[in-house]
Amino acid sequence: MRLLLHACCAPCSVYCIESLRQEGIEPTIYWYNPNIHPYMEYKQRRDTLKEYTKSINMNAIFKEEYGLDEFCKNVINNLQTRCQDYCYKIRLEQTAKYAKENGYDAISTTLLISPYQKHEQLKEIGQQIAKKYRIQFLYRDFRIGFREGQAKARELGMYMQKYCGCIFSEEMSKSAHQKKDEEESARANRDTERRIRLSDCVPNLDFRPLKRENKEEIDFIYNIKKEKYKEENKKELDKEIQNKLFERYIKENAKNIKVIMFKEEKIGFFDGKILENNTFRIDNIFILKEYQNKGIETAISNEILFENEKVNKL
């Protein structure tokens, strides 16, 4: 099969090319993306694809067209549907036209890898355009390899773009980043305020969510729970049963376990539940023996009460 593969950029091409090659298909890459703006971004993506296709010894055709004015004129009246109404169509139409004129049997596009594109509409548009030119649209759901491809592109040191392509997508991405920054900064402020309040009661006291992937942290909790059981029941529990119970405990409670820190050292933890009104109810507080009766339990409980009051006022 002679396949002309429209490529939106190098990072998205990595997995598509590798998986097609595994199927025994050697595509020719076709660059045609007048939707990418501003010009330096267009150039950066195009040049990255040039270098990449050269490095993997793959045929690539670059149809140059930088089209800010033309693109904006065509999408400005309906920005919400610009992808499916215009952007996919012009790129795939040009790809199909070139394919037909140059003896290819089929076209496809690396846009099919992106979980951020309107996949079903893209597929339909590809099929319609291919039919019009009487060639095949080779459909593959490349989305399955999106993360893998992006990771490989990063490993190869490729330029990784931050937005889809047009200036409207750049604006959306900037707003999303701004929102994330604002949320992070609000959370950091809340954490600082909480540390100040806790330190007012017991200097250098703090707590933070359990890091479930941190084995040392999980072991710390396991040992405290084991000691607690021994103390309460005056005997040790069978190791196998103990492990099973602990695994279940972590599975059910990990999200709501907070590790208590004193001078950056773990000294205990507490667990609980988020109630329907979004407040937090502490169920158990466990503190290492040497830190008990120093007001730590009270400081933690008061802090949670304080946070719950704030939630109630919202």
Ligand code: SF4
């Ligand atoms: S968001 Fe992406 S696919 Fe949609 S119009 Fe812009 S560049 Fe094209």
